[in-house]
Amino acid sequence: MFSYYCYPLWDRQCSEVCKCWRWDYQRRGRTWQVYHILSELDIYSLIGANKPLQLEDVRISLGPNDVIMIRFQGLNGSPIVSGICIREAPNLPGQQLVSLLFKSHLRHILGNLQNKDVRARNDARYQRKIEELQAQCERKTDECYQAWMSLTDMSKKLEEVAMELDNKSFQNNCLDQSMVLQAEKLKDVSTKYNREKKFWFEAINKIESKVKILKDEQSKLSREAHDCANLIPDLNKMVLAVQGLVAQCENLKLKCSKEQAERMKLYNQIQETKGIPNSKRVFCRSRPLSREEASAGYATVTDFDGAKDGDLGIVTSGFTKKTYRFDRVYMPKDNQDDVFADASPLVISVLDGYNVCIFAYGQTGTGKTFTMEGIENNRGVNYRTLELLFRMIEERKDAFTYNVSVNVLEVYNEQIRDLLVNSPASKKLEIRQDIGGINHVPGIVNAEVENIREVWNVLQAGSNARAVGSNNVNEHSSRSHCMICITVRARNSMNGECTKSKLWLVDLAGSERLAKTDVQGERRKEAQNINRSLSALGDVISALASKSSHIPYRNSKLTHLLQDSLGGEAKILMFVQISPLEQDLGETLSSLNFATRVRGVELGPAKKQIDFGEIQKLKLLLDKLKQESRTKDDALRKLEENFHALESQAKNKDQFCRNQQEKVNELESQLAMKADSCSQMDRQLTELSMKVRVGEDIRANLQQKVNQLEKKLIECEHVESNALQHTVKQLERTLKERTNEFEVHSVILQKKVKELEHKLERQGGGTTVSPMLRPKIQELQEKVSQRDRHLESSPELCASEQSRASTDERKDSSSITENEVNTGPGTQMLQPRKRPTGQGSILLKGNESLGQLRMKREFQNKGIENICLSNPSTEKKRSLATESNKGRHIDPTKAFARVTRTTKPFPGIQRSLSSRINREPVPMVKERESSTRVWLR
Numbered sequence: 053m054f055s056y057y058c059y060p061l062w063d064r065q066c067s068e069v070c071k072c073w074r075w076d077y078q079r080r081g082r083t084w085q086v087y088h089i090l091s092e093l094d095i096y097s098l099i100g101a102n103k104p105l106q107l108e109d110v111r112i113s114l115g116p117n118d119v120i121m122i123r124f125q126g127l128n129g130s131p132i133v134s135g136i137c138i139r140e141a142p143n144l145p146g147q148q149l150v151s152l153l154f155k156s157h158l159r160h161i162l163g164n165l166q167n168k169d170v171r172a173r174n175d176a177r178y179q180r181k182i183e184e185l186q187a188q189c190e191r192k193t194d195e196c197y198q199a200w201m202s203l204t205d206m207s208k209k210l211e212e213v214a215m216e217l218d219n220k221s222f223q224n225n226c227l228d229q230s231m232v233l234q235a236e237k238l239k240d241v242s243t244k245y246n247r248e249k250k251f252w253f254e255a256i257n258k259i260e261s262k263v264k265i266l267k268d269e270q271s272k273l274s275r276e277a278h279d280c281a282n283l284i285p286d287l288n289k290m291v292l293a294v295q296g297l298v299a300q301c302e303n304l305k306l307k308c309s310k311e312q313a314e315r316m317k318l319y320n321q322i323q324e325t326k327g328i329p330n331s332k333r334v335f336c337r338s339r340p341l342s343r344e345e346a347s348a349g350y351a352t353v354t355d356f357d358g359a360k361d362g363d364l365g366i367v368t369s370g371f372t373k374k375t376y377r378f379d380r381v382y383m384p385k386d387n388q389d390d391v392f393a394d395a396s397p398l399v400i401s402v403l404d405g406y407n408v409c410i411f412a413y414g415q416t417g418t419g420k421t422f423t424m425e426g427i428e429n430n431r432g433v434n435y436r437t438l439e440l441l442f443r444m445i446e447e448r449k450d451a452f453t454y455n456v457s458v459n460v461l462e463v464y465n466e467q468i469r470d471l472l473v474n475s476p477a478s479k480k481l482e483i484r485q486d487i488g489g490i491n492h493v494p495g496i497v498n499a500e501v502e503n504i505r506e507v508w509n510v511l512q513a514g515s516n517a518r519a520v521g522s523n524n525v526n527e528h529s530s531r532s533h534c535m536i537c538i539t540v541r542a543r544n545s546m547n548g549e550c551t552k553s554k555l556w557l558v559d560l561a562g563s564e565r566l567a568k569t570d571v572q573g574e575r576r577k578e579a580q581n582i583n584r585s586l587s588a589l590g591d592v593i594s595a596l597a598s599k600s601s602h603i604p605y606r607n608s609k610l611t612h613l614l615q616d617s618l619g620g621e622a623k624i625l626m627f628v629q630i631s632p633l634e635q636d637l638g639e640t641l642s643s644l645n646f647a648t649r650v651r652g653v654e655l656g657p658a659k660k661q662i663d664f665g666e667i668q669k670l671k672l673l674l675d676k677l678k679q680e681s682r683t684k685d686d687a688l689r690k691l692e693e694n695f696h697a698l699e700s701q702a703k704n705k706d707q708f709c710r711n712q713q714e715k716v717n718e719l720e721s722q723l724a725m726k727a728d729s730c731s732q733m734d735r736q737l738t739e740l741s742m743k744v745r746v747g748e749d750i751r752a753n754l755q756q757k758v759n760q761l762e763k764k765l766i767e768c769e770h771v772e773s774n775a776l777q778h779t780v781k782q783l784e785r786t787l788k789e790r791t792n793e794f795e796v797h798s799v800i801l802q803k804k805v806k807e808l809e810h811k812l813e814r815q816g817g818g819t820t821v822s823p824m825l826r827p828k829i830q831e832l833q834e835k836v837s838q839r840d841r842h843l844e845s846s847p848e849l850c851a852s853e854q855s856r857a858s859t860d861e862r863k864d865s866s867s868i869t870e871n872e873v874n875t876g877p878g879t880q881m882l883q884p885r886k887r888p889t890g891q892g893s894i895l896l897k898g899n900e901s902l903g904q905l906r907m908k909r910e911f912q913n914k915g916i917e918n919i920c921l922s923n924p925s926t927e928k929k930r931s932l933a934t935e936s937n938k939g940r941h942i943d944p945t946k947a948f949a950r951v952t953r954t955t956k957p958f959p960g961i962q963r964s965l966s967s968r969i970n971r972e973p974v975p976m977v978k979e980r981e982s983s984t985r986v987w988l989r
């Protein structure tokens with residue numbers, strides 16, 4: 053459908069004066085765009101649907117290279133452009149065209165106004181109807197204005213609600229942002245708090261561990277200090293107790309010494325009462341006859357009648373009997389136990405610190421070895437002495453400490469041989485004298501023994517070694533001196549007395565006389581050495597007996613070794629072994645004589661052998677103990693100083709602990725403050741969350757209210773639109789009735805005019821006019837010419853024609869058909885048109901306006917973020933300026949307003965619209981202008 057506005061427009065910029073129907077153009081570069089706008093004219097209602105449309109006489113001024121662009125707008129359906137014919141326009145001015153149009157139209161009018169009275173009445177009647185219609189129109193305008201104002205108010209309220217909603221949304225967004233910021237801050241604070249909490253926990257744990265260590269050290273130091281402090285009186289008490297004990301010990305020592313001395317004195321007295329010399333005893337033992345000797349019937353010379361009294365009779369020749377007196381005489385029937393019973397007291401003397409020498413002297417084969425060593429099942433003096441020695445040591449272990457060592461020697465040909473040396477070729481042993489005047493053999497083996505079993509092993513080893521050098525053991529043993537030296541070191545635990553005594557157990561070689569034996573060579577040399585040594589022993593004993601100043605101990609190895617045990621300070625026990633046989637009488641007498649000489653020597657009382665080495669050691673030990681005591685005193689003094697230092701350190705550590713505890717308390721308070729701040733932040737977060745939820749609830753309520761208001765508004769608009777539509781329809785029906793009446797009257801008037809014209813033609817021949825009518829006709833012609841001029845000078849007058857045309861548009865299509873007397877396109881454009889079904893209703897416009905308002909609100913809601921990005925005021929001003937410019941130049945409503953009415957509602961609406969324009973977007977202005985234009989139309 054093509055439509056266009058029917059009003060002339062003079063193009064003042066065009067070089068060629070061109071008058072056409074609504075020309076609008078603008079120049080863009082070298083292209084002329086011409087808009088031929090067709091509106092308010094339903095062409096197809098005139099020419100019929102699906103009929104070709106031909107537009108003629110559309111003129112435009114073009115240059116030689118200009119381009120014509122034809123644009124179709126507002127088309128419904130799919131019209132087909134069948135052809136465009138462009139031709140050069142004749143030189144016909146637009147003014148002339150319009151003049152022709154109006155003249156052709158006025159011819160009909162002038163023809164109808166021949167009857168002045170009828171025309172005046174009709175004019176008056178039409179004028180009244182027009183006024184009535186205008187009044188109705190004004191009322192409707194007012195009603196529409198009121199409806200529009202209510203709609204505006206509702207829009208305002210809606211806008212206020214929308215603004216409130218926007219504000220709430222903005223506040224909500226602000227709250228969301230603030231909540232996000234608070235959440236981030238809280239997260240940062242929480243992270244920082246956790247980090248600081250972890251740090252402080254670690255620091256507190258470290259400090260607690262340090263404090264614990266310091267407390268432990270402090271308690272330890274305190275305990276040590278208290279112990280030291282407690283030890284001082286205990287130490288003093290101990291010193292006093294020790295001093296008391298030492299005093300008691302000294303007293304006990306004195307008593308013990310006195311008692312021991314008394315016991316020794318009594319023992320010696322007992323020995324003397326028994327007839328035993330004090331330090332020297334000589335026992336005589338005769339061997340029994342062997343089984344062979346007894347069976348052979350050898351004669352004997354021994355008489356044991358006085359043996360119990362120590363007298364031994366020797367029958368020398370026939371009836372001569374020589375008696376010898378000894379300390380003890382053993383008969384052949386006496387066994388080893390009887391012999392040792394008399395010798396055992398010397399063992400006690402050895403343990404008491406006396407040197408003892410037990411030796412056996414006699415002819416070979418008289419039983420020296422039997423007495424000293426014994427046989428396996430009948431031990432001799434050596435074994436029994438050592439056995440008793442260790443038994444006594446065991447009995448005295450509480451009071452004495454003994455150390456026993458054994459040397460086993462052999463003197464053969466004046467050579468000392470160590471029988472405990474494993475290597476057979478040992479170096480030559482010599483006798484030396486130590487600082488104390490005691491002889492000793494350097495390099496000799498000292499076998500430390502602790503029990504009798506070890507002693508037996510040592511003795512067995514010596515016996516075995518003695519047998520190595522000779523095929524005949526007995527022969528060898530008869531030609532050497534076997535000497536066992538038992539050294540006993542004793543320490544009296546009571547008085548600390550130390551003694552070093554020796555026990556010599558000597559099995560001397562046979563004392564045969566050299567001439568009698570009649571031996572030669574090596575045996576002679578052996579016999580000479582034996583005799584020399586035994587002679588030296590006799591010499592020593594003689595010197596001792598004569599109390600000579602010089603004792604020839606060094607004349608033989610034997611006497612030299614026995615020097616400290618043969619003097620007056622030792623105890624001597626001599627077993628003189630004799631043979632009972634008569635054939636051995638000479639040797640027997642020799643041995644008895646030697647023994648008697650020995651027994652006659654006065655050695656004096658024995659003397660205890662004090663171990664000066666031990667005394668020296670004790671002195672050194674005492675000095676060492678004194679030094680240790682001084683050192684301990686110094687240590688005790690240092691300990692006291694350390695104790696005081698530790699006390700001061702403990703005090704300092706106590707102070708440090710208190711400071712650390714204060715720091716810990718401070719840190720704990722800081723930690724509690726941090727925990728409070730964290731809980732406060734949690735509460736703030738909870739409050740913010742509650743506020744956000746409340747804001748969301750408020751927004752939801754507002755949204756619900758908005759929806760309700762929109763719903764109510766739509767309902768109100770729907771009700772009001774229905775009412776207005778109903779009212780408009782009534783008005784339209786009324787107008788249609790009035791128009792029909794007017795048309796009927798017009799037809800009647802036209803008929804009457806035609807009749808009058810016919811009458812006038814019949815009366816005046818068609819060319820003459822009544823003199824009475826001529827002035828009126830002239831007057832009417834002048835009015836028409838004035839109106840033409842006025843139309844030419846004021847386009848608005850054309851709008852009055854439009855107004856009339858709009859008035860005529862209420863006519864039915866039948867009436868239009870009746871009025872189709874026009875032949876040109878301009879006349880056709882002046883014909884009333886049929887209102888388009890989608891445009892003529894205010895209600896429809898109102899609905900469109902409301903729809904656009906909702907769209908606008910939705911747009912505002914969706915694009916609320918763009919408020920800050922763009923400047924709506926400038927955009928609004930720019931759009932308003934554009935619209936205002938458009939309104940100034942081509943606003944058709946003004947022309948309609950001039951033509952239809954200049955009453956007050958329109959300015960009011962304009963004011964309302966202008967006031968709204970300042971606040972509302974452009975679409976609303978356009979909508980209201982169009983709607984205003986429509987309903988005014």
Ligand SMILES: Nc1ncnc2c1ncn2[C@@H]1O[C@H](COP(=O)(O)OP(=O)(O)OP(=O)(O)O)[C@@H](O)[C@H]1O
Pocket residue numbers: 338339340384414415416417418419420421422423526527529530561562629
């Ligand atoms: N009182 C005694 N009772 C029993 N037998 C004895 C007694 N005295 C010696 N005899 C025996 O006499 C023999 C010789 O004794 P023994 O070897 O002890 O003499 P001797 O003096 O040591 O000889 P030598 O000087 O050669 O060593 C041995 O067989 C021994 O058993």
